[in-house]
Amino acid sequence: MDGPAVILVVVTTPAPPPDALRLVTGLVAGGHAVRLVEAGPGRGALSAADDLPEETEDYLRAIADFDVKPEPIDDPALREALLASSSLMRIGDPARAGEPAVLAVSDALIRESAGEELIQLITDPGQVIRA
Amino acid sequence: MENVRHLLLHAAPSAPGAVDLVARFAGARILLAGPGLAWAGDERLAACDDVAVCSQDARASGWTLEAAPEGVRWSSVATWLAEVKPEDGLWTVLP
Numbered sequence: 001m002d003g004p005a006v007i008l009v010v011v012t013t014p015a016p017p018p019d020a021l022r023l024v025t026g027l028v029a030g031g032h033a034v035r036l037v038e039a040g041p042g043r044g045a046l047s048a049a050d051d052l053p054e055e056t057e058d059y060l061r062a063i064a065d066f067d068v069k070p071e072p073i074d075d076p077a078l079r080e081a082l083l084a085s086s087s088l089m090r091i092g093d094p095a096r097a098g099e100p101a102v103l104a105v106s107d108a109l110i111r112e113s114a115g116e117e118l119i120q121l122i123t124d125p126g127q128v129i130r131a
Numbered sequence: 132m133e134n135v136r137h138l139l140l141h142a143a144p145s146a147p148g149a150v151d152l153v154a155r156f157a158g159a160r161i162l163l164a165g166p167g168l169a170w171a172g173d174e175r176l177a178a179c180d181d182v183a184v185c186s187q188d189a190r191a192s193g194w195t196l197e198a199a200p201e202g203v204r205w206s207s208v209a210t211w212l213a214e215v216k217p218e219d220g221l222w223t224v225l226p
Contacts, residue, residue, distance in 0.1 A: 098147030126148025
């Protein structure tokens with residue numbers, strides 16, 4: 001990855017917990033470049049929800065002051081976002097498959113994965129890290 | 132500290148992949164937060180350069196610093212994250 005370090009936060013669950021947003025808010029407040037996106041099952045989980053917990057709303061307002069807002073994105077945009085990222089935080093579904101246990105997401109892996117495959121790539125693993 | 136890796140350990144050891152990932156983190160700086168407090172007594176953390184405990188989560192759980200191995204310090208999530216350099220690698224272990 002070239003360019004400034006960007007932490008990509010990918011929401012892949014329809015119900016991201018407030019705790020996860022607390023972590024995102026901490027990164028933003030710490031002055032990091034953070035991009036918050038929603039993909040696959042997470043599309044609209046924050047950007048289009050009308051019944052979010054109050055705590056989550058508070059965090060979204062806080063990061064909005066830093067021009068960080070949740071963006072629903074499709075496969076091609078996710079690919080670009082991943083390639084531009086230096087770190088990856090996946091806010092996943094607790095009921096995800098968990099396979100593989102850990103997936104290192106490299107540039108090569110991102111380029112080799114097409115369409116829905118790319119969404120599944122970061123949705124199913126137990127943990128994902130940017131490699 | 133050069134080539135520091137940062138691990139935000141928010142998941143309990145039972146989270147998918149958590150043990151596999153933490154095993155890679157000798158020499159890392161770690162923040163235990165939320166369910167991650169469950170890792171406080173894990174011997175693998177002894178190989179890390181710096182282990183911090185989220186004070187807010189610890190207070191909520193009744194956990195005390197006296198129960199931690201030597202060298203463990205308090206931090207808030209915001210303070211710890213402010214020390215992170217993403218270009219060094221921020222790895223997160225979430226539930």
